Amino acid sequence: MVEPGTLDVRAKQATRRWNLQGLMVVLFLALFPFLASLVTGEPPDAGRPKFWQGLLIQAYIFAVYALSYDILMGYTGILSFGHAMFFGTGVYATAMLLKHAEWGLGQIFLAVLLITFVQGVLFGLVSLRVKGVYFAMVTLAFAEAFYILSEATDFRRWTGAEDGLHGIPVPDFINPTDQRLRFYYLALGFALIVYLIARRVVNSPTGRVIVAIRENETRAATLGYNTFAYKLIAFVFSGVLAGLAGMVHALWNLNASPAVLSVNTTINALLMTIIGGAGTLVGPMLGAGVLQLLGYVLSRTFGPRWPLVFGVVFILIVLFLPYGIVGTWNRWRAHSSTKDKPSLSSK
Amino acid sequence: MTQEIILETRDLAKHFGGLKAVGGVNLRVRAGSLHAIIGPNGAGKTTLFNLISGHLKPTRGQVFLRGQDVTGLPPHRLAHMGLGRSFQITNIFPNLTVLENVRLAVQARGPDNFKLWHDYRRFSRYISRAREVIEYVSLKGKEHLLASALSHGDKRKLELAILLASDPDILLLDEPTAGMASEDVPELMRIVEHIRQTTGKTILLVEHNMDVVMRVSERITVMHRGRVLAEGTPQEIAANEAVQEAYLGSWGTRTG
Numbered sequence: 001m002v003e004p005g006t007l008d009v010r011a012k013q014a015t016r017r018w019n020l021q022g023l024m025v026v027l028f029l030a031l032f033p034f035l036a037s038l039v040t041g042e043p044p045d046a047g048r049p050k051f052w053q054g055l056l057i058q059a060y061i062f063a064v065y066a067l068s069y070d071i072l073m074g075y076t077g078i079l080s081f082g083h084a085m086f087f088g089t090g091v092y093a094t095a096m097l098l099k100h101a102e103w104g105l106g107q108i109f110l111a112v113l114l115i116t117f118v119q120g121v122l123f124g125l126v127s128l129r130v131k132g133v134y135f136a137m138v139t140l141a142f143a144e145a146f147y148i149l150s151e152a153t154d155f156r157r158w159t160g161a162e163d164g165l166h167g168i169p170v171p172d173f174i175n176p177t178d179q180r181l182r183f184y185y186l187a188l189g190f191a192l193i194v195y196l197i198a199r200r201v202v203n204s205p206t207g208r209v210i211v212a213i214r215e216n217e218t219r220a221a222t223l224g225y226n227t228f229a230y231k232l233i234a235f236v237f238s239g240v241l242a243g244l245a246g247m248v249h250a251l252w253n254l255n256a257s258p259a260v261l262s263v264n265t266t267i268n269a270l271l272m273t274i275i276g277g278a279g280t281l282v283g284p285m286l287g288a289g290v291l292q293l294l295g296y297v298l299s300r301t302f303g304p305r306w307p308l309v310f311g312v313v314f315i316l317i318v319l320f321l322p323y324g325i326v327g328t329w330n331r332w333r334a335h336s337s338t339k340d341k342p343s344l345s346s347k
Numbered sequence: 348m349t350q351e352i353i354l355e356t357r358d359l360a361k362h363f364g365g366l367k368a369v370g371g372v373n374l375r376v377r378a379g380s381l382h383a384i385i386g387p388n389g390a391g392k393t394t395l396f397n398l399i400s401g402h403l404k405p406t407r408g409q410v411f412l413r414g415q416d417v418t419g420l421p422p423h424r425l426a427h428m429g430l431g432r433s434f435q436i437t438n439i440f441p442n443l444t445v446l447e448n449v450r451l452a453v454q455a456r457g458p459d460n461f462k463l464w465h466d467y468r469r470f471s472r473y474i475s476r477a478r479e480v481i482e483y484v485s486l487k488g489k490e491h492l493l494a495s496a497l498s499h500g501d502k503r504k505l506e507l508a509i510l511l512a513s514d515p516d517i518l519l520l521d522e523p524t525a526g527m528a529s530e531d532v533p534e535l536m537r538i539v540e541h542i543r544q545t546t547g548k549t550i551l552l553v554e555h556n557m558d559v560v561m562r563v564s565e566r567i568t569v570m571h572r573g574r575v576l577a578e579g580t581p582q583e584i585a586a587n588e589a590v591q592e593a594y595l596g597s598w599g600t601r602t603g
Contacts, residue, residue: 205459205467212451215440223455223513224426
């Protein structure tokens with residue numbers, strides 16, 4: 001644990017309060033299928049409870065994806081327009097290995113880890129040489145290259161070209177249709193584990209240097225930090241997490257289509273991060289949930305014109321919650337209690 | 348006192364297009380000395396600093412640190428060789444607390460920067476050292492304020508604290524009192540003098556305030572239009588006619 005005197009008692013209490021609140025949210029989500037079953041009177045593995053679990057599963061997957069994006073945008077302060085490359089690579093690697101090679105899930109997991117790691121190092125080494133909007137453009141170009149590749153008819157045998165891959169043979173024990181409840185816990189556990197790992201990393205010495213680079217890269221370099229190396233670490237870490245989110249996405253949807261590599265997929269990550277709050281871990285995850293549920297509710301209410309309504313909601317959020325839901329909440333709390341100083345730890 | 352030359356530039360020059368911001372400067376700084384660089388606005392003082400600290404690559408010439416050619420090395424490499432600098436325009440981490448600003452500077456020189464799996468709060472030696480430095484620059488009690496919330500004078504102190512915390516052998520101070528209220532200047536300069544007296548660190552100082560420069564420095568280099576106009580002790584500089592003509596005359600009237 002933290003040694004006495006090194007951390008304010010207040011900060012410790014704040015951390016404990018956060019942990020307690022987080023635990024209650026996780027508990028609620030873990031019990032959700034059964035609560036839904038109680039409310040609706042239907043079994044937890046059928047009917048509306050099953051359908052709602054589906055919505056949440058999708059939200060958990062995007063929560064991980066949005067969190068990975070925020071490692072770059074909110075923590076390191078670099079704006080990537082090519083995050084879909086990692087997500088889509090995870091989706092396609094999983095789909096192709098299951099469909100054509102019939103690998104086991106463990107092997108696929110390691111393969112996705114390795115592929116996205118190498119991808120992160122290679123593309124990071126090239127694109128991080130430029131900054132700001134140039135970085136955004138270079139990453140966009142790389143992601144578009146993968147998108148075009150996924151639609152290329154030359155590789156139809158492997159990728160299905162513009163049709164994508166369908167009917168991926170996912171092992172029976174986690175088939176999302178027949179084993180919905182099991183898949184629900186798999187996705188929830190996945191999101192929870194990634195959150196805990198990311199929290200450890202952003203609160204590590206390296207994680208703090210990454211935040212310092214966001215705040216003032218010149219200063220960080222002048223202090224002796226090789227900022228390129230730290231940005232590369234953040235880029236690779238973020239990419240690997242996005243790739244793993246892509247893997248679960250493929251298992252859940254039982255398909256892979258070029259859309260997962262399109263620029264829209266990157267924009268979604270950006271929206272979730274901004275709505276939830278950049279520079280926090282909980283924020284993008286919440287943003288993913290909000291986007292997912294809002295999309296469902298709005299499309300049911302307004303039909304195909306729902307993006308129009310969503311646009312208005314998004315503008316309102318940006319206007320009135322400029323730091324996102326969690327970011328604004330944190331600031332409001334820091335201001336409301338005059339004695340409560342902002343805590344050192346980031347959540 | 349040791350006569351070792353810790354920092355030297357040879358014919359160091361930087362041209363921006365046709366503008367010769369620094370036009371061939373030879374500078375020799377003795378270890379443990381407080382060496383000031385003065386000169387009117389646009390004399391090339393800050394550009395010279397940027398060349399020494401690796402923020403700019405020279406058009407011509409070389410920089411030597413302890414006799415080793417370090418020309419063109421990036422700032423983070425030079426930092427690890429003991430060269431630290433502060434900036435004329437406050438250069439801090441605005442949305443981090445004062446403590447975290449300084450703690451990051453301490454951590455920079457430690458061996459734990461690439462630990463991804465440990466909580467940074469467990470490295471208590473960095474935190475306690477940061478608290479010491481904060482107390483040293485008299486910012487105690489403000490550890491948990493965001494750096495952006497500090498007054499200008501306190502930001503200048505924080506700038507100095509960040510530099511001190513990174514424990515350099517040579518401190519390049521670029522107008523540490525820039526923009527400070529005049530009543531705050533003596534306190535900051537006391538801290539600077541105290542640093543040199545108690546630690547024996549070398550300080551290279553760019554400063555506009557002539558009273559301060561004349562009082563604290565051992566050697567002064569006067570720059571004018573990118574070149575060295577004169578170099579010597581404060582007495583020699585005060586007596587130098589060329590300097591008086593080009594520079595001190597106008598300053599005498601301003602600082603009164």
